[in-house]
Amino acid sequence: MAQNSPKEISIPARRVPVAHDADVVVVGAGPGGFAAALQAARMGARVVIVERFDMPGGVHTSGLQGSANTGVGGIHTELMERFAKSGYIYTATQDTLSDWAGNPLSHYERYHKPDQPFTRASFNPEGAGSVMAAMLQEAGVTAMYGTSFVDCVVEDGVGDGTITAIIVENASGRQAITGKIFIEGSGTAQLAASAGAPFIPGGGGQPETANWDGxxxxxxxxxxxxxxxxxxxxxxxxxxxxxxxxxxxxxxxxxxxxxxxxxxxxxxxxxxxxxxxxxxxxxxxxxxxxxxxxxxxxxxxxxxxxxxxxxxxxxxxxxxxxxxxxxxxxxxxxxxxxxxxxxxxxxxxxGRFVGVRDGRHPVGEHVFSIDDAREGRSFRDAVTKPMTKTFYWDNHTKYTFQVPFRAFLPKKVSNLILTGASMSFTYETIFMVMRNFPWCTQTGEIAGYAAARCIGKNIRPKELEWTEPYF
Ligand SMILES: Cc1cc2nc3c(=O)[nH]c(=O)nc-3n(C[C@H](O)[C@H](O)[C@H](O)COP(=O)(O)OP(=O)(O)OC[C@H]3O[C@@H](n4cnc5c(N)ncnc54)[C@H](O)[C@@H]3O)c2cc1C
Incomplete structure (x- = not known):
């Protein structure tokens, strides 16, 4: 920058058109945002979702990850079935790819013994993205592709602030979308941060053992x-x-x-x-x-x-x-x-973007910690029945635990629900396990269900009484 260039400039205040008014507004159409929009729309809510790329699926489609798994229920199982029916699932095994098990060029199968049976399934990212886009359309979701979230408008209240609109940019320029409930699906908690929710930056919660030079x-x-x-x-x-x-x-x-x-x-x-x-x-x-x-x-x-x-x-x-x-x-x-x-x-x-593995971790009404998993905690507002997951970093230990709905609710914002990689989880938990495609899809479905219930009851997410697990 030249020596006399200003460090900041002011942008004159201007009015922007309201492109849509919705019950539920979702930012980002990765597994979390996609499932939230789909579920809320299926329950009758008027839903708008904004996505900067040309299809839903996030890291798994635009980012090419395409990781296919056994369905874990709900929308995730439906996705796997629809991808398979469309001919978009490809599976390699020891019979189709000999010399792959135990091969050091693979980070998935390198620990297998040579010739050991394995199954590596993936879905076609481009085809899967089209299937996901069709599913949103069938459910009546207004999906705005090529549309980037850039800001939000927050009304300060006595306690938490309330988001009244998001500001987006697309071929029409700058637009506002107003709504009642907002869902964070950006994968990096952009909406939560912009709405003033507290967060821990990526790496901030990293345990010392993850570093080799302090x-x-x-x-x-x-x-x-x-x-x-x-x-x-x-x-x-x-x-x-x-x-x-x-x-x-x-x-x-x-x-x-x-x-x-x-x-x-x-x-x-x-x-x-x-x-x-x-x-x-x-x-x-x-x-x-x-x-x-x-x-x-x-x-x-x-x-x-x-x-x-x-x-x-x-x-x-x-x-x-x-x-x-x-x-x-x-x-x-x-x-x-x-x-x-x-x-x-x-x-x-x-891939259309460099995926962020460890972005902002919003601080929610409950921050799900490694101790919640290690101690097998259950919660009165649990969103799932006890789940068993392997924590790789913790010596591949299996823990059985529940996740509370409060981990979906960021502090300081009254009408925002978190999903996917933007949930209120500490680094050790989210990085190791709680950010994979099946779980992120489940979090979206839970968030969409919660949003639609709130619309139906005319209440805020923090007032929603969560009495039984969804999954
Ligand atoms: C490199 C890498 C490898 C991974 N490997 C695996 C794996 O093998 N298996 C597995 O299960 N998981 C894997 N993951 C984790 C998993 O992909 C993510 O945790 C998961 O996709 C997060 O889902 P999400 O919906 O929260 O966000 P994302 O998938 O990140 O989706 C966010 C969406 O929001 C959109 N968006 C972002 N910002 C804006 C904006 N400003 N305006 C509009 N739209 C926006 C993006 O375009 C994207 O579509 C990997 C992740 C990365 C980064």
Whole structure:
């Protein structure tokens, strides 16, 4: 910035048109926001959802993650069934992909014994996004794609503030959407933060053991990409015949020829981190079968040492996008030029955004902590029956516990319900377990149900008495 440039400018106040008035307004159409909008609309509420990209699904569609699981009930099971019926689920097993179990190029199956049975199912992100968009339309949700949430209007009350409108930007310029109940589905608690709810920043709640140099860091985000035309049998044959399981020899060769810049493949982290002894997700190539035979999804993760806060700082997000795209381009060219089996491979797709794994954690009326899980706590306002989940970072221990509705209700805002990765969970709980696609979809369904009940009773979410589990 030039020396005399102003550090701030004022924007004159201006009036913006109200594009919609709704009962329930949802920001972001990831698994959480999508399921919330769908459920509230199915219960008769007038629902508007805003999404900056061109389809619902968030990290799992626009971000290419596409992780298919056994249905956990409700909308999640319905999704898996509709994806399957549309021909959008692809499954690899030991029979279709020999040499994959136990392969160190996979962070999912690398701990299996060679030839051990496995099932790796994924859904086609582009196809699944279209199915999800159709489901919202069938339910009568007004879905505004290509529309970014930028701000909200909050009326101060005696206790909590009340959101009266969100401000969005799209092809029509700046617009307002007014509503009664608002749902946070941005994946990074943007609406909660903008409405004045307190939050802990990503990395802020990280346990010391997750760091190797004493610096608290947000868990890096990642940019996913897809490559097809891979003959993995030839790659596996090379791994064995050249005793090169991690392709380190080929990498050394490429580095010596100037085809691999220093830092693309990073060393393992020292010390313990949430992924055990792995760099996040991997020190080298990290891939998983997806979409069709010969097609794989690959992960490019933001290096830990960059300590980026992509949910809060534009320069951090830009750096991640720019650098990770460069890494992907280099990695794709390296694989094609040097690695047997990749000769005919093509770079097919790159995710629309670098996903944030560890964004803001809003502080809710109850902050769900690791002790809630460890001590198997139950709550009078539990939203689920006791659930059993494996906490990887806690030595793969299984805990059985409940989650209270209060973890959906941010402090200081009266008419906002949280979902998905923006829930009131401490870092150790959300990062390890409570941010996967099935659970995020369940949280959305619960939030949509709660919002529609509130509309029906003309009450605020914090006045809703929650007496029995939803799931
Ligand atoms: C790199 C990475 C890998 C992951 N791997 C797995 C995995 O293997 N398995 C698994 O189950 N989970 C995985 N997760 C976790 C899971 O994807 C997320 O926790 C989950 O998607 C969160 O759901 P959500 O609905 O809260 O947010 P998101 O999925 O992040 O969706 C948020 C939505 O809001 C939209 N949005 C954001 N800001 C705005 C705005 N200002 N205006 C309008 N729209 C906006 C986004 O475009 C997006 O569609 C991974 C996450 C990341 C980042």
């Amino acid at each position: 610096v608290k860091r947000p868990i890096p985000g990642g940019l996913l990409w897809i490559m097809s035309g891979i003959d993995f049998r030839r790659t596996a044959a090379h791994q064995k015949s050249a005793s090169d399981p991690m392709l380190a020899k080929l990498m050394a060769e490429a580095s010596a020829s100037g085809d691999l810049p220093e830092g693309l493949y990073r060393p393992k982290m020292k010390g313990k981190n949430v992924y055990g002894d792995l760099y996040i997700g991997h020190p080298t190539i990290d891939m998983s079968p997806m979409l069709a035979d010969g097609t794989f999804i690959l992960w490019q993760n933001v290096p830990y040492e960059w300590a980026l806060r992509m949910d809060e700082r534009a320069e951090d997000e830009s750096r991640a996008r720019r650098a990770l795209r460069g890494f992907i381009d280099t990695e794709a060219r390296f694989l094609k030029k040097y690695v047997p089996g990749f000769e005919s491979s093509v770079l097919m797709d790159v």
